[in-house]
Amino acid sequence: MTAARPTPALDGPASAALLRAGRFFTRWEESDDGRAVYRSGGRAGDVFYRDRWSHDKVVRSTHGVNCTGSCSWKVYVKDGIITWETQQTDYPSVGPDRPEYEPRGCPRGAAFSWYTYSPTRVRYPYVRGVLLEMYREARTRLGDPVAAWHEITTDPDKRRRYQSARGKGGLVRASWGEAVEIAAAAHVHTIKEYGPDRVAGFSPIPAMSMVSHCVGTRFIQLIGGVMTSFYDWYADLPVASPQVFGDQTDVPESGDWWDATYLMMWGSNVPVTRTPDAHWMAEVRYRGTKVVTVSPDYADNTKFADEWMPAQAGTDAALAMAMGHVLLKEFFVDREVDFFTDYVRTYSDLPFLVRLDPPDKAYAAASGDAGSAALVAGKFLTAADLADSGAVVPDEDAWKTVLLDRATGEPVVPNGSMGFRYADSGKGRWNLDLEGVRPALTMAGDGAEGATVENVEVLLPAFVEPDGTGSVLRRGVPARRVGGHLVTTVYDLMLAQYGVSRQGLPGSWPNGYDDVTAPYTPAWQAEITGVPAEQCIRVAREFATNSEQSQGRSMIIMGAGICQWFHGDATYRAILSLLVLTGCMGRNGGGWAHYVGQEKCRPITGWISLANALDWGRPPRTMTGTSYWYMHTDQWRNDGYSADSLNSPLARGHLAGKHTADTIAQSARMGWMPFYPQFGANPLQVAEDAQAAVDAGTAASPAAYVAGALHDGSLTSAIEDVDAPENWPRTLVLWRSNLMGSSAKGNEYFLRNLLGTHHNVMGSENPNAPRPSEVKWHDEAPEGKLDLLLSADFRMTSTTLLSDIVLPAATWYEKHDLSSTDMHPFVHAFTPAIDPPWEAKSDFELFHLLAEKLSELARTHLGVRKDLVSVPLMHDTPGETAQPGGRAVDWRATGQPGTPGRTMPVFQVVERDYTAISEKLATVGPLADSLGFTVKNVTYRVEEEVARLAATNGVMLGGAGDGRPAIDTDEKMAEAILTFSGTTNGRLAVQGFRTLEERVGKKLADLAEGSEEKHVTFADTQSAPVAVITSPEWSGSETGGRRYAPFTVNIERLKPFHTLTGRMHFYLDHDWMQDLGEALPIYRPPLDMHRLFGEPKLGPDGSKQVTVRYLTPHSKWSIHSEYQDNLLMLSLSRGGPTVWMSPQDAGSIDVLDNDWVECLNTNGVLVGRAIVSPRMPEGVVYVHHAQERTIDVPKSEATGRRGGIHNSVTRLLVKPTHLIGGYAQLSYTFNYLGPTGNQRDMVSTVRKRAQEVTY
Template identity: 25%
Template sequence: MSAGIDRRGFLKSAAALMGSLSMPNFVVQAATPQSGGLPAVPLYSSWKDVYRSQWTWDKVVRSTHHLNCWFQAHCSWDVYVKDGIVYREEQAGEYEQVNPELPDYNPRGCQKGGCFSERMYDPSRITHPLRRVGPRGSGKWERVSWEEALNDIADTYLDVTLDEGTDRTIWDLGPGIDLGVSMAAQGRFSMLTQSIGLDMDGEIGDSRRGTLETFGKIVFERSADDYFYSDLILFWGGNPVYTQIPQAHFFTEARYRGAKIISIAPDYNPSATKSDLWIPIKPGTDAALALAICHEIVAGGHVKEAFVKEQTDLPLLVRSDTMRFLKQADVQEGGRENHHMLWDAVSDSLQTAPFRSLALEALNPALDVRKTVTLKDGQKVEVRSVFSLLRDRLADYTPEAASKLCGVNPKLIRRLAREIVSADKVSNIAQTSLCKYFHGNLAERSMALIFALTGNIGRRGAGFSGFPLLTPDGGDKFAIPPSLQEAAQTFGKLEPLIQQRLEAGDTQEMIVTDLGRMMFAPGNKLLRLPVWTSGTLFWSVHGGIGELSKRADEWGLGNKRPLGEYLEESLAKQWQPLNPPPDRPPRIMISLCSNTLRRARGSEKLLEVLWPKLKKIVVMDWRINSTARHADYVLPVAPWYERTSLKWVTPLSPYLTITDQATKPLGESKSDWSIIVALSEAIQKRARARGIKSVQSPQGLEVKLDTLYDDLTMNGQFKEGDDDKVARTIYDLGGTHKKLSWDEIKQKGFARFEKLPEEPSSIGNMCEFPANDSIVPLTFHVRDKVPYPTSSRRIQFFVDHPFYEELDELLPRFKAPPMMGGNYPLMMTGGKTRWSIHSTWRDSRIMLRLEARPEPYMLVSIADATKRGIVDGDWIRVWNDVGSFKCKAKVSPSLRPGQTLMYHAWERYQFLAGGDMNSVSPTPLNPVELAGGHPHLTAGVLQGQNSVFDRDTRIEIERIAEGVPA
C-alpha cells in the first residue's frame, strides 16, 4: 500500500520534509559519513517521476509496528526502501495454512499499518532532543545536544537518589511497551537502580478482574482459527468485526461451517450486523443476563456435572458460621489449611478434595449439599456446598426478574439459554470492555459460570475467553541476571525453593506466576528483580486522581463504608503494594512508550497534583504527544522501521513478529535501548565525577551508581546501537522458537510459537502449541488435570475474602451500574477506535480522512438528541459533577436511549480549550480490587491490580450556540 499515492499529498509531504531539513528546491547533496545527514534524495523533473519512483526500490525488509494492537493483530509487513527513505509498506501475505480444515491467517494488517511510512515522516516527527524553556505546557522549546540533555537528567537523578531514595524515579510504562528490546533496557535499569515501573494494564482498563477471581489468572486465549470449530460464538463484551480487523474473517468463515453468532451489546454495532441474532441489553447489566442464563441451565437440568465436580469449586463445602471454605485443618488434627473439603456421594462422608491433581479418582462429590459436620474441637457446624449456595442465589434471577434489570425480554433470555445448552461447542469474544465497568468483575464471573456449568472450557472450539498474551521467555533471562555468564547461577538460587514447592504440590504455573508477583515486592534478597507497581493506584494516590472521588459515597457504588477506609486498610495491610509508599512522593518521571495525559481518566488532576512534585519529566517518543507537551525534555525515539526488535503477540495470532531495521534513525533519533544505555552512561560518568559510588534502596539493596553503565551493558557486551544483538540474545535465550535461527526469522518476519512460554505474562495459557492445529487454552487443566492457580485450585466462584463478604460478592451477583460523576441521565460508554492504535494515529492526516468526524465527537441516540434539540454535527458541551468538555455530536440510530458512546484515544490538544473526554471520568477505586492477603488476589504483573472504570460515567449534554465555541 502506498503511503503517498496522491500526488499533491506526496509532493506536499516531500516538500515539508525537505524544508524541515533546510534543503531547498529538492536539490539535496548526498550524505557523507562526516556530515551525518540524510542519504541523497533524487532530483525529480515532474510529478510523474515521483509517482513512478514509488514502484522502484533499493531493498525490502520485513517489519511490523511495535505497539499495543492487542486483540486486533500483530502483522508482518514488507517495507520498501529507496534512497534511505521508507516509501511504502505491504502486507506480507505468506502465513502458511495450519491444516486443510482451517482458514489461513492471510491477509494480516490494517489501515494504520498501511500508512505508517507516511506517519513516520509527517510534521509531528521530532528528530533531536528538546528542552523546555517556558513554563510546562507553554510549548516553548529549545534544541539541545544529547550530551546536554542526558547530563542534566543524570544530575537530577543523582540528586534525587542521594537525597530522597532510589524509589523516587518512576518509569511511566504505556501500552506501547514491546516486552522485547525496549523493555530489556528498562528492566535492567529498574533492576539495577530499584526505580519503579508502572504496570499500566489495570490503568488502561484491561484488568479482567472477574477472570482473575475465577481462574486465578487472566491470561489464556485460543488461536483465532479455533473459532472455526465452534458451533456457537457469542460476541459478548466486544465488537470484533470493528476492532479485530485481521481476525474478523475467522468468525464470519465459521458461519460457512454452520456456526451461529449471537451478539449481545447495547448498540447495534458492526459486529451485530454480522450476527444471526442481536440481543440488545442495557449497558452495565451483563451480570443479570448471564445469571438468568445460569438459572435456566440449572433449573432445566443442563449442568455438565462431571465437568463441574472435577474442574470447579462448586462441590466444595463452606462453613455457614464463618462463610469461609471448610478446610482440612478445621476437622483434623494436623490438617492442612490449603486443603478443601467435599462430601463424597459414594461413601456418604466428608472427604478431602484432591490437591495435587484435579482427577477425582474414586470420589464422586455431591453437588447440592447441606450437612452438619463436627470440627476437630468438637463443635458442630452447618456446611453447604458452593453449588447449594449458588442455587439459592440464582433463584433471584429468573428470566422475568432479570429482564427488569437488563432490559432483555424473558422470551429472548430463554431462547439464548436454549441456544447455549443445545450447542456442543460454545465460545465467546470477550475483549476488555466489561472490565471497564465498575462492577465488570461480577459480569465476567457470571459469564464464566455459564461456560463452567455447560463444560465449555478447554475443548477445541469451546471456551471462555481470557486475556490474550504471548511473549518469548528470553526477556527475563536477559533483564535479571548481572551477566549472561551468571544467568544460570542467578536463577539457580531459586532451584531449592522451586523444588520445595513442587514437592508440596504446587505447579510450575503457580511458581512462575509468583515470579511476576515478586516484582511488586521490592528488595528481594534471593533474586534481584525490576520493581513494578499498579499504575492505577499510583495515579490515584500520588497523582491526586483519587481526590475526584470525594463524593463517591453519593454515587451508589454499593460500599458499606466510605471508599477511603478500604484504601487505608489495604495499604496498611499491604494487600495492594504501592511503590513508593504514600509518604514518599515521586520526583522524576520517565515516560516510555506512554502518553499518560491522553490516557489517564481524570488526567487534569495529574497536572494539578503530581506535576508540581516532579523535578524532571522526560518523555521518550518520536512525536510531541499530549504528555510531551507538559514535559521538561522530549528525547527523540526512532520509530519501528528504524530499529530491530521483537515483541509480544497473542495466541489469537500465535506468530512472533519482528522488526528488522529498514533505515537508519532520522536525524539524531535513537532507539529506546540506545537512549536508556546512554542515560546509564551519563549517570555513571556524573557519579564518578562527583565521587558517588553507591546508595541503599529503602529495602536495603545496594544500588551501584558508579558502575551503572558497565552493569547494564554487561561490561560493554551490549552497547548503544546493539539492538539487533540484544534481540538475537533474547530470542536465543527463549525456549519458544527453535526451528528458525534469528537470521532466518528476520528474513521471514514471523515464526509460529512452538511451545508455551514459561514466563509470568504468558504461562497462564496452559496448553500446547501444535504446528498443525488450533491452539486450545487451559487443556493442561481440563485434559491433564493440572490444578488452577486459585486458592481452591479449581475454577472458583466463591471468593472467601472479608471485602467480598462485606460487599456481598462472595458469589457472582448483579449490581446496578453506579452514578459515577453524579446523578445524570446519560451514560458515557466507550470503545476502541478503528482509526488508531491508542493515540499513535489519532492526529494522522490519512486516518482523520477516514473518521466519521475529523475531530473529537460523541455518538448520541436519536431520542436523546431530539429531546435536547441537537442535530448531527452540532457542537455540544458534556458535563457532570467532576468536569466538562466540548466535542461534536454524531447522532446515531444504532444507540439506545440513555447511552452515549465516545471512542478512545483522542489527544488532549484535539479538544477545544477547557477539558477533554477524561475530564468527566472520576474512576473511583473498587474496594474488592483492594483485597489482598489471599492466594490468588495478590498483585502481580498484568493482574491483581486496581482498574479504572469509565463505562459507567454519568453525564448530561447540551447544544452549544451556533458556530465553533470559544
C-alpha cells in the same frame, strides 16, 4: 436472448458515421461498433503508474505498542525513503481445512508510514525553554548538573515557573548530550535526596516491542525505580480471571474461533478492536456456527450476528445471571447432563464444602432476624477444620479444601488444592486426579443414604436497585454436618443464588421464568437490560445445547464493553459461570476469549527477567498503576463516597467507615498490594539504619528492623502522608506511551496535582465527603509534584506537549525488535527499513545514553548503596499461602509488630552500584546462572543458555559485566529474550515441564519433547513469523499443530488452576469479597454517580443539556491515541474529536449532526463534534477512546481553556476487592491483580455550545 432483435447499435446511424469519419485520422483498435477501444503493447501511458510502483527494497517490520494485532508488515523503501506498507502474507499455515492468518493488518497500521516524514514528527531533542535557561545558568554557575537540578527544583519560584509552563508550548531544541545530562541529573538527585522509589517509569504492553520495553524497564529497575502497571491500570485486566482461574488472563488465539460452533460476542466489537482477526468470526459462520452479539448499540460486529441482544449499557450481568438461571434449571436440575456435571465435579469448586455461619450480629439486630435460623455462607471447609482438637495440624492443611465422596458420604481432601502446591507433602499430588472419588455436587439426595440433611435458610446479598443499594434474598440450601461444621456445597449455594428452586427448601423462590420480581429470572432481567425474556431463554438454551452436542465448543468473546466497568469483575464472573457450567473452558473452540489489550508476550521468561534486571538483583519494584495515580494525582481527595456504600447489607464490617485511600493504605500495610514510595524516608537511608540496627544487635534482620520501626512509629509508610513533599514521585519517564493523552483517567487531576499546570477540573473538593483516617489530609492539595517529566516519542502528543524533555524516538520502521500477541502463535521481528532520520534514536540507544550519564554522575553523588525494597506477598510463590482463610487481619490492630512476609510485605536489601548501571544494562548478570529465571513458580535453569549467548553475542570486557554475555545492541537483546524463554527455546520448555511434573505428578514433558533442538533465533523471526513451542509458561498447548486455547493443559493433563482449590472458582470466601456481597456470581448495576458524586440524574432536564452515560469505546480510526492524529485516518472519519449521540438525545438539546458540543462533569470537559446516528441508543454517548487535545480541539465554553481529552471527563474509582492479597489466587503479581482504572460508570452532561469556536 438477442436473437429476436436486430443487432443493436450505438446512438444513431448518423452519429455513428460521423464518429467513424472522426476516427479516420487516429489509429487504435476498437470493437466493430466503435464502442470500445482496445490497445496492447508499448503502452506509453502505463509508464506513470509503473514508475510509481517501483521500489528498491521491502523490509519486514510491524507496529510497536498498544495493539494486539502483532501483524507482520512489508515496508517499501525507494531511494532511501519509506513509501508505504502492505501486509506480509507468509505466516506458517494453520492447516489445510482452515482459513489462514494472512493477511494481518488494519487501516491504522497501513497509515503508519505517514508519521515518518509528517510535520508532527519529533526530529530533535526538545526542552522547555524556561527550564533550559534556568538549567544552563545554574549549571554554569554551580558546575555540577545535580547541584543545578537541586537548585531549580527546590527553589519555589523556579519550580513554579517551569511547572506552570508545562503543556503551553515554548519547547526549544537541545542537544542529545544536554537533554540526557538534565535527565540523568534529575534521576541522581531524586535517588540521593528522596530515594530510588521516587523515580518512576511507565511503558505498557511489552509484547508489541519487547526490546524497547525491556531496555527502559531494565534501566529503571537497575536504579531501584518503580515501574507502574498497565493491564490493571487500563482496566483491561479482568479481575475475574485471577479470581476464577488464578491466572492473569489466558485466551485462545483467534484461529481457535474457527473451532467454535456457537459464538457470542459480548461487549467486544471485534471488527474494530481485533480487525485482523475478525475474518475468523465471519468465516466460522459458514461452518454453521451461530453468532450472537450483546451490545447496547448496533455495533460493527452486529452486522455479522444472527441475533443481537441489545442489553443496556452496564447491565450485562443481569442478562448473564438469567441465562445462568435457565441453564442451571434446565441442564442441571430438571435434566442432568453428564457432560456438564462430570466437568464441574473435576474442574470447578462446585462440589467443595462451605461452612454456614450465623449472620453478622449487627445485621441480625437491625433486620429483626436475630431470632431467625437463617445462615450465611462462610469460609471453605479445610482439612485443618477436620483435625481433631489438640492435634498438630500442618500449616498447609488450612489450604486444603474438602468435598464429600458421593459413594460414602465421607469428607475427602482431594489433590490439587493450594495446600499441595508448596508443601513437601504435596509433591506429586498437586493435580486434579480425584483418584476414583466421585464428589457429591449437592448435599441433597446425592451421596450416602442415611446422612442427615438439614434444609436451612440462607441469606444472600443482592443489588437490584438501580442506585446500587443492597438487599437480602432469603433462599434455602440442603446442608450436612461434617467434622462438627454445618456445611453445604458451592453448587447448592449457586442454585440458591440463581433462584433455581428444588423441593423442600425454605426461603422464597421465583414462580417461574416470567416472575418479574425475583432475581435472577429471564423476566427480571428483561426489565433491567431491555433484552426480551424469550430471547434470553432461547440463547441460553442454544448455548448449552450446543455445548452438549459439541463437547464444549461454545465460545464467548468478551471485551472492554463489559470489562471496564467498576463492577466489571462481577459481570465477568456471571458470564464465566455460563462457560464453566457447560464444560467449555479448556477446550478448542470453547470458553472465554477475553480480548482487552493483554497482548501475550510469548517469550515471557526472557523478557520479564531481563526487563526486571533479575540477573543483577531481586526483587524489582513494580506498582499497581491505578492506586499509584489515584493517590499521587490526589483524586482520592475528590472521592465522594466511602467503601461502605458498596457493602452488602450482610457485611461484617471489615470496610466499615473506610475511605478508599484507607483501603489502599491497609492493603499495602498487610502485604497485599505494593505501594511506592514505601516509607516516609529514603529506602537507601532505611537500609543503612537497618544494617546499623542489625550490627548493633537491636534487630535480628533488616526486615525485622523495618517491622519494628513501622510498629513503633519511627518509620512511617509513605502513603500515610502521601501529599508530603518527601513522598511525591519526582521523576517520570514515559516511552512507548502517551499517558497524558490516553490512559490517564482523571486527566485534569494529573495536570493540576501531578504536573502543576493549567487544568479543567470543574468541581472542588466536597467538604462533606468522608475523609480517610489513615492518610493525612493537607488543607491545601499539592500542585506540581513531579520534578521531571521525560518522554520519548516520534510524534507530538498530549504527553510530549507536557513534558519537560522530549526526546526524538525512532519509529517502528527504524529499529530492531520483537513482536508477539495472544491473537496468533507467532513471534516475528522489526527490522529497520531506514536509519532513524534527523536526530531520532531508538529507545535502546536512549536508555544506554541515560545510563552512561547517570553512572558517570553517580561517581560523585551516589556510589555503591544498599536499598531496602518492600514488596507484597506474591502470587505463584509461597507468599500466597501467608494468610489462611482469607481473613483480613491487620497487624496494626493487634498492637504487635507485623511479621514480614506473613502479615506484612517482604522487606529485602538490594545492593546498587550506581556507577555501574550502564555496564549492567549491557550484560546478562550472574544471577541468571546462579538462581535461574522463575515464571509462575517454575524455575528455568539457564546456565547453558548463558554460555550459548556468550558465544553468539560475545562478552563485554571490563567493569561490572566483565566476561558476561553482551546485550549491548537491540539485536542482541532480542536474541537474549528468545534464548531465555521456553516458547522459543525447546530445551527450556522441556526442562520446565519436567520440573513441573515433579510437583504435579502427571505427564507433561511430552508436550514439548521433540522440540528440544528447536531454538528460535532473531534471524529466524526476521525471515518469517515463527510458531512458538508449547511451554509451561502458558496454560495451553500448540503441540501437534493445534490451535492455542487456554487451560487445555489443565483440563487434559489434570494440572491444577493456580487457585485455592486448584479448580475454577465460583465461590470466593475472602472477608472483603463477602463484605462486598460478591462471594458468588452476581449482578451489580453501574455506579450511581448521582448518589455517589452528586452528578445530575440521567436524562434531559428541560434545559439545553442532557445527562447521559459517557462511554469511551475504542475507535475505528485509531489504536489508542496513535493514528487519531494521522491525516489518512482523519480524512476517512470526521477529522477530529467526536461524540456519538442518539437522535433522541441530540434532539432534546437541538443538536444536529456535526454541531459542536461539550461533555462535562466535575472532572473536566471535552469539546467535540456530534455524530448523530440511529445506531446509538438513547441515554448513552460514545466518546471514542484516546481522542487527544492536539487535533482540532477548540477552547471550551465551560472553562475558557483548551478542551480536554476523552479522559478529562473521567476519574479513578478504586474497587476495594481488587486490593485483596496474600490469599491464593487473590495475590499480587504485576499486571496480574490490582485495582482497575475503570472508567465506564461515568456520566456526563452534554451541552450544545456556540458553533463559532475559537482556538
